[in-house]
Amino acid sequence: PVSAPTNNSFEGIGSGLAGYSVFSAPPDPNGAVSPLYYVEIVNSSYAVFNRSGGLLSGPFNSNTLFTGFGGGCQVDNDGDGTVIYDQLADRWLISQFAVTTTHYLNCVAVSTTNDPRGTWARYSYLYTNMPDYPKFAMWPDAYYMSANMFAGGTTFVGPMACAYDRARMLSGLVANQQCIALGPGGALLPSSLDGTRPPPTGSPDYYVGLATSTTLDYWKFHVDWTSPSNSTFVGPAT
Numbered sequence: 735p736v737s738a739p740t741n742n743s744f745e746g747i748g749s750g751l752a753g754y755s756v757f758s759a760p761p762d763p764n765g766a767v768s769p770l771y772y773v774e775i776v777n778s779s780y781a782v783f784n785r786s787g788g789l790l791s792g793p794f795n796s797n798t799l800f801t802g803f804g805g806g807c808q809v810d811n812d813g814d815g816t817v818i819y820d821q822l823a824d825r826w827l828i829s830q831f832a833v834t835t836t837h838y839l840n841c842v843a844v845s846t847t848n849d850p851r852g853t854w855a856r857y858s859y860l861y862t863n864m865p866d867y868p869k870f871a872m873w874p875d876a877y878y879m880s881a882n883m884f885a886g887g888t889t890f891v892g893p894m895a896c897a898y899d900r901a902r903m904l905s906g907l908v909a910n911q912q913c914i915a916l917g918p919g920g921a922l923l924p925s926s927l928d929g930t931r932p933p934p935t936g937s938p939d940y941y942v943g944l945a946t947s948t949t950l951d952y953w954k955f956h957v958d959w960t961s962p963s964n965s966t967f968v969g970p971a972t
Contacts, residue, residue, distance in 0.1 A: 744787025747776040754779060754793045758813065766819035766826070773826060773850050778813035780828060782850050791851050796830045799843045803856045806832035807841035820872045821930060823904050824848040827877060831865055833887060838864040840881070844903045855906040857898075861913075863891055871926030873939045876900050876957050878924035880941060883915065891915075893922045895941055895967060897957040912957055914967040920944050922953070938968075945972050 747763070749756050758777055765774035771790070772783040781792030797811040810832035817828045826845040831838065838861045843854040865881035872878075876897035883894050895914045902909040916922070922943040927933065938954035945951040953969030 742785070742787055744783070746774050746783075747779055747781050747793055751781070751789070751793065754781075762814055764816060766817045768819045768821070768824070768826075768848065770848070771850055773817050773819070773828070775815040775817045775828065775830075778811045778815060778830060780815065780817065796828065797832075797841075799828060799854055800841060800856050803858075805858060806834070806836035806839045807856065807858045810834045810836075810839075814866065814868060816868060816870050818870050818872055818877075818926065820900075820904075822872070822874065822927070822932070825904060826850045827870060827872075827903075828854075829868060829870055829879075831868060832858070833864050836860070838862075838887070840865050840868055840879070842877075842898065842903075844906075846906060855903060857903065857909060859896075859898075859911050861894075863894075865894065867921065869923055871924035871939065872900070873925070873927055874900075874932050875959075876939070877903065878926075878939045878941075878955065880922045880924050882921050892917045892919050893943070895922060895924065895953070895955055897939070897955060897965075899959055901959075910959070910962075912962055912965055914955070924955075938966075941969070943970075945970070 761776050763776045779793045782790045795811045800807040815830040829842045840859045842857045846853045863883040864887040868881040879896045897912045899909040922941045925940040938956040941953040951970035956966045958964040
């Protein structure tokens with residue numbers, strides 16, 4: 735087997751980065767890369783680098799994205815952050831939950847340009863249960879999300895799958911969500927498009943989760959923004 739060579743290596747968000755100190759665990763690190771930028775988010779802090787590893791801005795508390803937005807998304811900096819790059823639109827999405835001031839919010843910011851140091855359209859979505867471990871994926875018809883739902887923030891009641899209206903978010907408009915609570919079961923993850931060749935028109939987004947120690951289950955989430963009653967969440971298949 736041939737491994738890919740390392741093109742570059744640099745200090746990300748951590749104890750070695752000026753302006754950042756470790757303050758919680760687990761760190762939940764993740765990042766995304768575009769032709770110009772690398773954005774990393776570690777728990778409740780994010781920073782913007784160039785492709786060579788030069789620090790362009792940050793690290794910032796993730797809730798600074800919601801300054802002026804109001805409510806729990808502005809006040810709380812509760813972590814479980816996620817960043818994805820939408821290569822079809824050349825935009826960014828950053829999310830984290832807010833579960834202290836208001837029970838319970840998922841806070842989502844979508845950049846208005848390809849520069850993650852610029853302005854953002856901000857959204858908050860309210861849930862009855864705490865949306866722990868939210869993970870986002872890009873599909874042409876929606877931004878898809880999965881979360882592990884905890885009643886009262888402590889009792890696991892099963893996973894939830896949500897779709898957010900990507901087209902309206904990219905335009906900075908009011909954007910609805912459609913969610914499916916699956917009930918008792920393990921965690922799920924949505925599939926995200928890589929590259930620039932889109933899936934077939936009307937293709938559902940695929941969610942996957944552990945079935946047994948040796949098998950996976952998958953579901954098909956088809957969202958209809960015009961007639962939400964036509965949306966379907968089919969599965970599991972093994």
